[in-house]
Structure formats: C-alpha cells, structure tokens
Amino acid sequence: xxxxxxxxxxxxxxxxxxxxxxxxxxxxxxxxxxxxxxxxxxxxxxxxxxxxxxxxxxxxxxxxxxxxxxxxxxxxxxxxxxxxxxxxxxxxxxxxxxxxxxxxxxxxxxxxxxxxxxxxxxxxxxxxxxxxxxxxxxxxxxxxxxxxxxxxxxxxxxxxxxxxxxxx
Numbered sequence: 001x002x003x004x005x006x007x008x009x010x011x012x013x014x015x016x017x018x019x020x021x022x023x024x025x026x027x028x029x030x031x032x033x034x035x036x037x038x039x040x041x042x043x044x045x046x047x048x049x050x051x052x053x054x055x056x057x058x059x060x061x062x063x064x065x066x067x068x069x070x071x072x073x074x075x076x077x078x079x080x081x082x083x084x085x086x087x088x089x090x091x092x093x094x095x096x097x098x099x100x101x102x103x104x105x106x107x108x109x110x111x112x113x114x115x116x117x118x119x120x121x122x123x124x125x126x127x128x129x130x131x132x133x134x135x136x137x138x139x140x141x142x143x144x145x146x147x148x149x150x151x152x153x154x155x156x157x158x159x160x161x162x163x164x165x166x167x168x
Contacts, residue, residue, distance in 0.1 A: 001025045001115060002124040004069070005054075005090070005103040006061060014094070017101040018057035018072035021090060027119050030112050036083040037109055046084070053079030054090050054103075076101075088112075114138075123162070125155035132156035136163060 002024050009017040036048050057072040076092035082102075086109045091102030105127045118137045125133045132153050139147055144164060151157050 001119045001121055002055070003107075003130075004058075004124065004126045005105050006127070007057070007101055008104040009099065009101040011099045014099050016074060017094065017099065018059060018074065019061040020058040020069065021054035021103055022056045022058065022069075022124075023054045023090060023103075025112075025115060025119050027116065030116050030119060033081070033083060033088050033107070034109065034112055037085055037088070040083060040085045048083045049080045050083060051079070052081040052090065053092065057092075123159050125159065126153075129153040129155040133159055136160050 002022055005021045005023060007018050007021055009015075032050075036050065040046075040048050053076075056069075057074070057076065058069040059072045060070050075095040077095050079090070079092040082089050082091055084106075087106035089103045089106045091100060093100050111130065114134055121137070123133070132151055133156055136144075136147060136151070136156050136159050141163075144160070147160065151160055
C-alpha cells in the first residue's frame with residue numbers, strides 16, 4: 001500500500017522544496033511504527049526519530065487539474081520519520097541548509113491499525129482520501145455496490161473498481 005502525503009516547509013520564503021511524498025506501508029513497517037509509538041509512551045519521551053525516508057519526494061501536488069506527479073530533483077539529507085506516542089511524520093532537510101520540510105499530514109495510531117488489515121493490497125491513494133478508501137476496503141463485498149454513489153474521490157472510485165472486479 002502506498003500513500004501520498006502533502007509536504008510543508010519551515011521557511012516561508014523558500015519554495016523549491018517537494019510538494020508531496022510517497023510512502024510505502026508494509027505489515028512490517030506498520031508494526032515497527034506501532035512498536036516505536038509504544039516505546040515513546042514507555043520511555044515518556046517527546047518523540048523517537050528513526051532513519052527512514054519516503055520512496056519519492058514529488059515536485060508537485062495532486063490536484064484536480066494534475067493527476068501526474070513529477071519527481072522532485074532537489075537534494076535532501078537527514079531523512080527521518082518522527083514517531084510520537086500517537087502519530088508518525090516524515091521529515092528531511094534541503095542539503096547543506098537548515099531548511100526543513102516534511103509531511104504535513106501524519107499517520108495516527110488508529111489509522112495504522114485500520115490499514116494493517118489490508119496493507120498488502122496493491123493500492124495507492126492520497127492521504128486526503130483516507131476515509132473514503134477505508135470505507136471501500138472495510139465494506140463487505142455484498143454491500144460494496146451500495147457505496148458506488150457516495151464516493152467522491154477518484155482514488156476511492158479506482159480502488160472500488162479494482163475491488164469490484166476482483167470480487168466478481
């Protein structure tokens with residue numbers, strides 16, 4: 001499972017940072033994040049940082065007008081995942097600078113637990129569509145056609161179609 005996240009930057013005057021990031025989730029990576037979240041609580045610390053990076057940083061963001069993401073050609077360093085007691089976010093620095101950028105949205109403990117059930121599915125979606133995707137993935141195949149009219153995002157419609165074909 002791959003999720004696309006929005007990216008923000010700590011320097012309001014610098015706009016050459018990536019606009020989105022693609023993170024792949026596996027059963028092992030989710031279990032590691034959940035374990036580290038437990039350690040944050042156990043150790044009573046603010047956060048734990050782990051060396052990790054998104055699969056790709058993208059120059060642009062998904063929008064209504066653009067469905068294609070262009071790989072960011074900048075150079076980053078110190079790519080890490082920040083793990084808090086209830087969430088995780090990915091960060092990096094522009095090479096040789098103090099300019100930090102990272103995922104604007106976090107993955108929360110409850111979100112990780114929910115996607116753990118179907119993390120092995122070959123799906124990619126934008127984090128903004130998370131609730132619809134979860135609804136499609138958690139709906140039984142018998143009740144799946146009832147969802148058709150309520151889906152708004154293209155991600156959810158695509159995953160719905162794949163799931164419908166797979167269950168036919």
